[in-house]
Amino acid sequence: MEEKTVILKNGFILNEVKPIEHGFIVIRGERIVSTGSGEPDRTGDETIDVKGLVVSPGFIDMHTHGIMDVDFMESDIPKLHKGFEGYARFGVTRVVGSTLSNPLDSIIAQAVRIGEAKQSSPFGDILHGVHVEGPWLAPRCRGGHALKYLKHPEKDDVKRLLDQTGGIIKSVTFAPELDNSVWLTEQLCARGIVPVLGHTEASYEEAEKVIHAGARHVTHMYDTTMGYRENPDEALVMMPGMETAVLYYDEVSIELIGCPVHVPKPFFRFIAKIKPRDKRVIVTDSLSGTGMPENTVLTDKDGRQVYVKEGVLRMIDEDPKVNGNLTGSAVTMNVALRRLAEYAELPLAEAVRWGSINPAVTLGLDHETGSIKTGKLADIIVMDDTFDIKLTMVKGNIIYNQGGKA
Ligand SMILES: [Zn+2]
Ligand SMILES: [Zn+2]
Numbered sequence: 377m378e379e380k381t382v383i384l385k386n387g388f389i390l391n392e393v394k395p396i397e398h399g400f401i402v403i404r405g406e407r408i409v410s411t412g413s414g415e416p417d418r419t420g421d422e423t424i425d426v427k428g429l430v431v432s433p434g435f436i437d438m439h440t441h442g443i444m445d446v447d448f449m450e451s452d453i454p455k456l457h458k459g460f461e462g463y464a465r466f467g468v469t470r471v472v473g474s475t476l477s478n479p480l481d482s483i484i485a486q487a488v489r490i491g492e493a494k495q496s497s498p499f500g501d502i503l504h505g506v507h508v509e510g511p512w513l514a515p516r517c518r519g520g521h522a523l524k525y526l527k528h529p530e531k532d533d534v535k536r537l538l539d540q541t542g543g544i545i546k547s548v549t550f551a552p553e554l555d556n557s558v559w560l561t562e563q564l565c566a567r568g569i570v571p572v573l574g575h576t577e578a579s580y581e582e583a584e585k586v587i588h589a590g591a592r593h594v595t596h597m598y599d600t601t602m603g604y605r606e607n608p609d610e611a612l613v614m615m616p617g618m619e620t621a622v623l624y625y626d627e628v629s630i631e632l633i634g635c636p637v638h639v640p641k642p643f644f645r646f647i648a649k650i651k652p653r654d655k656r657v658i659v660t661d662s663l664s665g666t667g668m669p670e671n672t673v674l675t676d677k678d679g680r681q682v683y684v685k686e687g688v689l690r691m692i693d694e695d696p697k698v699n700g701n702l703t704g705s706a707v708t709m710n711v712a713l714r715r716l717a718e719y720a721e722l723p724l725a726e727a728v729r730w731g732s733i734n735p736a737v738t739l740g741l742d743h744e745t746g747s748i749k750t751g752k753l754a755d756i757i758v759m760d761d762t763f764d765i766k767l768t769m770v771k772g773n774i775i776y777n778q779g780g781k782a
Contacts, residue, residue, distance in 0.1 A: 379405035381420035382772065384758065387431040390725050392733070392747035401431055403754040406771035410750055426758050429766060430724065433732040433747050434469025434755040435709040438547065438657065438739060439507060439595065439631060441474045442664035443708070448473035448506070449486055450664075450677060456493035460502045462667055464776040466708035467765040469755035470504045470736075470745060472546055474661075477510025477521040480533050484540050491544035501770050504739065505546035508537070509595065512550040512560070513575035517600040520704055521575065528555040534563055545569055546739060549595040551576035552586040552618065565590035570739060573628075576618055577602040583618035587625050593738050594622045596661055597630045597647070599638050629655040629738045634712020635705050636719070637688050644719040654737050658712050658730040663704040665689050687711065714763040724761060 382403045389399035391411055400416040402409050410417060441448055443466075446459030456473075463471050473490055475483050487506045494500040510521045512529040527533075529550060538545065547570040550557060564571040573583060574595025594601065597619070604620065607613040622628045630651055632639045638661075647656055660666065665674045665684045672684045673692065681692040687707045693699045707715075709731055717727035736746025745755045758767040768776040 383416045383420035383423040384426050384431055385416050385423060387426035387429055387758065390430065390432045390728055390748060392749040395725050401748065403772050406753055408748060408750055408752055408754050411748060429758050429760055432728050432757050432759060434757050434768065434770065435467045435731040436470040436735040436746060437463065437468050437660050437709050438472045438735045439474055439659035440471060440662045441476065442666065443662055444667040445664050447664040448490060449476045449478065453489060453493045453496065456490060457497040457499065460497055460499035463502055464499065464768040465765065466667065467710045467757040467759060467768055469502060469757065469768060469770045471502055472504050472507045474507040474509045477513065477525040479525065480511065480537060483508060484537055487541040487544050491542055499775055504741065505544045507547045507549070508545055509549045512554055514551040514553060514577050517575045517577050517602065519575060519600040529557065529560045531556060531559065534560055538563065538567060547572050549574040552578040552582045557586050558589045561586045561589035561591050568740065573618060573622060575600045578618040580616035580618065580621045583621035587621060587628060592628055594628060594630045596633050596659070598643055599633060623650060626652050626655065629657050629734065631657040631659045633661045633705050634658045634715050635687060635707045636715065637702060638705060641719045644716055648720040648722060654734050656730050657734050657738060658716050660707050660709055660712055661705045662707060663689055666706040667708060710759065710763040710765055
């Protein structure tokens with residue numbers, strides 16, 4: 377079959393090197409075949425005029441638990457299919473679905489299910505794979521993870537998880553102070569899985585050991601990560617913790633949740649200033665209430681209820697001390713990036729990098745996606761300059777069109 381040629385013209389093209397005003401982009405089949413300024417250099421089967429709009433690389437959300445009532449830990453295959461589509465509405469062209477701390481057998485079964493959902497969905501290309509977040513986390517820094525499931529990474533468990541999930545696992549978050557963490561890092565690296573520090577109160581030295589072994593990313597920095605602590609042997613002497621190590625080593629990328637409740641605004645500016653340009657990542661860490669109307673109430677399998685309020689989820693509980701407490705993020709990727717641009721005072725093209733080429737580099741996908749460059753996959757979105765998404769294209773296929781003509 378002849379490959380279809382689609383042209384987007386008259387847009388502000390966020391080309392990998394430098395944005396092009398009044399530019400065009402030519403897509404043949406699943407790849408970008410040319411970009412330039414002015415009139416397109418050829419005719420296509422379909423030409424879309426995107427006058428006044430921004431043509432951006434699609435967003436890559438490398439840490440999200442769910443969206444629009446879909447939950448990567450709980451949902452069955454038909455629901456997961458719905459979820460893939462849900463992300464496209466917010467400009468996401470690759471997603472790494474995060475599991476939560478649970479019995480290991482449940483995590484293995486769900487990772488396999490997510491792999492099957494990818495294979496059987498017409499939107500399966502949007503799923504890159506699975507991020508395993510827990511059970512190898514520090515109890516004191518567990519955040520929303522259930523204490524009863526947390527444990528050290530036993531070697532048999534690690535082997536079982538990696539051997540029985542068919543390559544769908546792409547990243548694993550763990551606390552470096554737990555037993556076997558250096559060994560775990562080596563096992564992950566050997567399989568091309570990204571080892572990620574997170575939910576941890578590790579010392580500088582403990583963090584450094586896993587960085588030397590190959591750990592290269594931090595899960596939601598400043599949420600459930602410890603900065604430094606007082607030396608127990610000497611009052612007022614401070615000991616550096618993992619945060620100092622991951623800021624010191626340029627090789628380690630850092631993710632921030634694009635939410636001012638989880639990450640107070642100065643942190644965005646700080647990371648923008650001190651981390652190398654391709655090591656700054658924005659994620660949503662979103663839960664299943666994301667993308668749903670304000671005040672929607674959701675009930676989990678244990679009967680606990682939460683409601684959606686201004687981009688976060690809060691608890692419903694008879695105990696007034698618990699009622700209204702923060703339980704997680706409900707931000708979408710486009711809103712997260714809009715906030716980043718505002719909080720860190722970044723130009724649009726620079727903010728977009730945190731949600732496109734930078735996560736692509738961390739995940740080892742940057743040779744194929746993450747930027748607009750001739751030869752790369754056509755994972756492209758069209759939006760206005762406030763990050764309102766008009767169109768989402770994955771591998772050259774339009775899978776969301778706000779105008780309804782997809
Ligand atoms: Zn977490
Ligand atoms: Zn998470």
